[in-house]
Amino acid sequence: MSSRQQSRNTQQRTRGFEKPMSNTKSPSRSASSKKGTSSWVDRSISFLTAGSRLEHNESNQRADYTGWRIIFNPVASYWGLVISVVVLTIFGLVMVFSSSTAKLAGTNQSVWSNLLRQGSFAVMGAVLLVGAQFLKASWIRRLSTIVMFFALVLQALTLTPLGSSAGGNTGWLILGPLRFQPAEILKFALCLWLPHALLLAKKEADKKRTEKFDVRPYLSTIFGFAVAVGLVGLGKDLGTAIVVGIIIGVSLLISGFPLKYIFGVGIPGIAIIFLIMVRGSSNRWARIQATYGGCSTREASQSAGICFQSLHGDYALATGGLTGVGLGNSREKSYLPAQDNDYIFAIIGEELGFLGALVVILFIVIMAWSIINLSLRHQNIYMQMVLMCIGSWFAAQSFINIAVVLGILPVMGLPLPFISAGGSALVMCLAGAGVCIRFAREQEDVRSSRIRR
Numbered sequence: 001m002s003s004r005q006q007s008r009n010t011q012q013r014t015r016g017f018e019k020p021m022s023n024t025k026s027p028s029r030s031a032s033s034k035k036g037t038s039s040w041v042d043r044s045i046s047f048l049t050a051g052s053r054l055e056h057n058e059s060n061q062r063a064d065y066t067g068w069r070i071i072f073n074p075v076a077s078y079w080g081l082v083i084s085v086v087v088l089t090i091f092g093l094v095m096v097f098s099s100s101t102a103k104l105a106g107t108n109q110s111v112w113s114n115l116l117r118q119g120s121f122a123v124m125g126a127v128l129l130v131g132a133q134f135l136k137a138s139w140i141r142r143l144s145t146i147v148m149f150f151a152l153v154l155q156a157l158t159l160t161p162l163g164s165s166a167g168g169n170t171g172w173l174i175l176g177p178l179r180f181q182p183a184e185i186l187k188f189a190l191c192l193w194l195p196h197a198l199l200l201a202k203k204e205a206d207k208k209r210t211e212k213f214d215v216r217p218y219l220s221t222i223f224g225f226a227v228a229v230g231l232v233g234l235g236k237d238l239g240t241a242i243v244v245g246i247i248i249g250v251s252l253l254i255s256g257f258p259l260k261y262i263f264g265v266g267i268p269g270i271a272i273i274f275l276i277m278v279r280g281s282s283n284r285w286a287r288i289q290a291t292y293g294g295c296s297t298r299e300a301s302q303s304a305g306i307c308f309q310s311l312h313g314d315y316a317l318a319t320g321g322l323t324g325v326g327l328g329n330s331r332e333k334s335y336l337p338a339q340d341n342d343y344i345f346a347i348i349g350e351e352l353g354f355l356g357a358l359v360v361i362l363f364i365v366i367m368a369w370s371i372i373n374l375s376l377r378h379q380n381i382y383m384q385m386v387l388m389c390i391g392s393w394f395a396a397q398s399f400i401n402i403a404v405v406l407g408i409l410p411v412m413g414l415p416l417p418f419i420s421a422g423g424s425a426l427v428m429c430l431a432g433a434g435v436c437i438r439f440a441r442e443q444e445d446v447r448s449s450r451i452r453r
Contacts, residue, residue: 125430239412324353
């Protein structure tokens with residue numbers, strides 16, 4: 001492809017970005033925009049897809065992808081996202097049933113109760129997923145502030161007598177017959193609200209046309225996500241605090257927020273919060289010592305010991321071998337306290353073996369990459385940022401959960417997205433996936449392929 005053709009393709013791709021927030025142009029604004037999201041995303045696209053794009057068809061300007069670079073095709077990513085979400089959700093229902101039958105039977109409960117309960121949550125999440133397809137993207141953006149405020153109120157209520165503790169974390173809220181984790185709603189809300197707030201702050205900062213970066217327009221946004229981190233931290237939920245921190249960091253990074261503030265202020269702040277949360281909880285500090293200090297096999301028989309769960313998780317993975325002991329035949333599910341939740345990946349490894357666990361990881365990677373790839377190729381800055389935030393949320397939480405089961409990280413109590421038992425997590429993950437699918441349908445190549453069908 002000639003340099004002139006490449007230049008024309010880049011211009012066509014760049015023209016699709018969000019319309020300028022102001023008709024006023026200035027040298028300072030131009031310099032600022034070069035450091036912003038569109039420039040960063042455009043450079044990423046050029047690097048990742050170098051040599052993969054054929055010349056645009058002037059009638060629809062749809063890019064074609066050839067060979068192995070089909071993984072960069074937005075249409076392929078769209079269907080990869082849809083299929084992986086469906087597969088992981090259905091597989092999660094199967095594994096929740098398989099991992100919970102032994103304990104339910106041992107307590108004279110119906111072996112179907114957990115499956116029916118999780119299935120009802122899957123239906124609720126599916127309703128939100130489908131419902132998101134009928135919402136205009138502009139509506140979602142406008143509603144993001146309300147959703148964020150609602151999530152913060154619910155998270156704050158966990159610190160009142162309405163809150164409930166489990167595993168050393170005060171993260172549950174009991175409202176009548178409902179018992180759920182507001183932190184799951186908070187993750188979803190942050191992914192919608194933070195990009196919106198950062199773009200508004202950037203618009204306000206651009207109006208001042210100053211060459212030096214002015215942090216004042218961002219103060220209300222910083223206060224908002226600081227409150228979110230503070231509420232999660234007060235609940236002593238280290239795992240959720242890490243995921244929330246990743247969502248915030250990704251949002252700031254791709255919004256064009258200066259790196260010197262992100263790394264110069266953010267990283268020391270995160271380190272201080274981490275130390276406070278770790279040293280402020282004897283249970284959490286003991287978990288870290290157990291993970292990196294070593295657990296003896298003698299402690300595997302001590303059900304109240306800090307090493308009990310991690311050791312039996314290791315036993316489950318070791319028993320599974322290459323192909324597993326067969327679906328429903330796990331022995332360790334009778335010992336693991338969180339066999340259908342935090343440690344469900346250990347049961348997957350035992351029943352389906354290394355190969356089965358690898359397939360699960362593959363689908364998680366496909367889902368996360370599909371969302372991130374769609375973000376890199378989207379024409380709307382807000383949708384780009386939301387997609388990247390949700391993709392980072394799913395990827396980070398999956399990595400942490402699996403790393404905990406493998407003994408790489410200490411126990412944190414984070415569920416495996418779409419697979420672990422738990423209504424709050426499943427419903428919010430499906431809601432997040434619904435927003436991703438809705439925004440993906442607005443991507444130029446995906447929209448063109450749908451019109452042609």
